[in-house]
Amino acid sequence: MSSPEVVIIGAGAAGLMCALTAAARGRRVLVLDHANKAGKKILMSGGGRCNFTNMYTEPANFLSHNPHFCKSALARYTQWDFIELVCKHDVPYHEKKLGQLFCDRKASDILQLLLVECSEAGAEIRLDTAIEQIERTDTGYRLATSAGEFACQSLVIATGGLSIPTLGATGFGYQVARQFGHSVLPTRAGLVPFTVTDPQLKALCAELSGTAVEDCLVSCNGQSFKENILFTHRGLSGPAILQLSSYWQPGDTVHINLLPHIDLPEWLAEQQRERPNSELKTLLAELFTKKMAGLLAEQWFVSKPLKQYTPAELNAVAERLADWTLIPAGTEGYRTAEVTLGGVDTREVSSKTMESQKSPGLYFVGEVLDVTGHLGGFNFQWAWASGHAAGEVV
Ligand SMILES: Cc1cc2nc3c(=O)[nH]c(=O)nc-3n(C[C@H](O)[C@H](O)[C@H](O)COP(=O)(O)OP(=O)(O)OC[C@H]3O[C@@H](n4cnc5c(N)ncnc54)[C@H](O)[C@@H]3O)c2cc1C
Structure with a gap:
């Protein structure tokens, strides 16, 4: 021996x-x-x-x-x-x-x-x-x-x-x-992508697979991270999501502010004043990729010229972009967890x-x-x- x-x-x-x-x-x-x-x-x-x-x-x-x-x-x-x-x-x-x-x-x-x-x-x-x-x-x-x-x-x-x-x-x-x-x-599993099963959400993620949104603020259970998120075929990934996954428990709601660097109610009201004939879709395409803007305008909002939005409707748009809430179905598990x-x-x-x-x-x-x-x-x-x-x- x-x-x-x-x-x-x-x-x-x-x-x-x-x-x-x-x-x-x-x-x-x-x-x-x-x-x-x-x-x-x-x-x-x-x-x-x-x-x-x-x-x-x-x-x-x-x-x-x-x-x-x-x-x-x-x-x-x-x-x-x-x-x-x-x-x-x-x-x-x-x-x-x-x-x-x-x-x-x-x-x-x-x-x-x-x-x-x-x-x-x-x-x-x-x-x-x-x-x-x-x-x-x-x-x-x-x-x-x-x-x-x-x-x-x-x-x-x-x-x-x-x-x-x-x-x-x-x-x-x-x-x-x-x-x-x-x-x-x-x-x-920690530092792991989220999966989604809700059909509409799954379709959105799959359509946008590979698209990153920079510097989002993601939160769950009192923890927040400001980093990029990434859409995947199965759900969401990217550094902000991986960080949050370590604090997430099944059933928890995840909050995503897609534009934390912008005061959205004020910015949308300003855009409505300055370019009333622009469509919401056009405006969103200045903040996200064209494809993402089109999909959000289609699935989350009714895209129409800005002048046609009531203040309450504009606030609802701001709220959705600043607090997109979703409940992941799960994570990708140990297979991909860091x-x-x-x-x-x-x-x-x-x-x-x-x-x-x-x-x-x-x-x-x-x-x-x-x-x-x-x-x-x-x-x-x-x-x-x-x-x-x-x-x-x-
Ligand atoms: C894809 C990926 C990317 C990562 N990137 C980073 C990064 O960039 N920065 C960072 O800080 N962290 C990163 N991590 C995390 C980091 O790799 C781990 O936290 C770190 O390697 C843990 O070190 P460890 O020595 O404890 O375990 P490990 O590095 O996992 O080593 C454990 C060793 O034990 C051996 N072993 C296991 N079971 C047995 C057994 N039954 N008998 C004999 N030997 C056994 C394994 O073969 C392995 O060699 C990443 C993880 C993954 C999966």
Whole structure:
């Protein structure tokens, strides 16, 4: 039986960060993953360019049943620490917007730097390895795997969430957590497009599939995001919708202000005064694409020359554009979700070290924990910070 001091299950963002940190301290580290490649999600992330952190990362960018949990790790390994690592490896990057940092070239630059750091520090990574059984021993843990048995003092679970099973996601981390007496909070897909079933709404979304509306204000359950929305064949997507999906529960109404930057009642009244013979459809085509203007004019309003609208009718137009309400039928689920909400209950894990309070020597890092970031590089920052926190002590 081989005996590394630390075994990390999961060669994703959090597992690799934990491995390179622990190995740099001189620990004998073995990373095991059932996939045939390390860091598959990193490679897919940010449209292939990996939005690897956010310059404005704060605890308020994370959802958790225990909102204080993420603070300590985020404060001890910040976005600036990761940026320093990126610079050390001469990886070119840029801010896309809102503090979101992306690779100039491709996401593999980030994976490569993690693998180089792991290799230089002496961490071993074994892929294509199925974990069959885990047992507690007097001195730590014993693992039975498809690559043989391993014993270790510290066992780190870095198996991520359920999103995108085709990239290797499994519920294995939750299973291990339960095995050692942990509570796992209900999981659901986050940062995920909405689907619609109402026939008229579905037809509208399908007709406008691919159309984006910039800087909409979307709200639900007291949370608002101002960003782009995107119509899809199945419903709605785009950054504003993905952000909101993490706060949405089935049955909740979503409010969309399509034109939050315009005082619509005043603007419509002004247009009526200045160009009374213009049709509403023509006016809307100055704000949206021609196709969208035509469809809205047809389905939501009766398009006629502006002079024919009563003040009450104009107000109704303003209200519809500023507060389009809809109840999504659901989300696209784990198939396309970027993250999994819920997971291992952080109230049973040390916020300083990520060590289990139920089973000494067992650690949970990354997305398997009930900590979920907003869209914009925050999920990787959590993976780096939590992986580093455990890597310092395992
Ligand atoms: C398409 C997509 C794009 C994204 N883009 C961004 C982005 O640009 N910025 C951002 O901040 N976040 C992004 N995210 C979210 C981000 O990828 C995750 O939050 C992050 O990868 C979580 O890191 P992790 O190490 O906890 O888990 P993962 O990166 O998911 O790694 C888990 C690892 O565990 C392995 N594993 C799972 N089960 C087992 C098992 N039973 N046995 C052995 N190994 C196992 C997996 O193969 C995997 O290698 C994106 C997610 C997706 C799906």
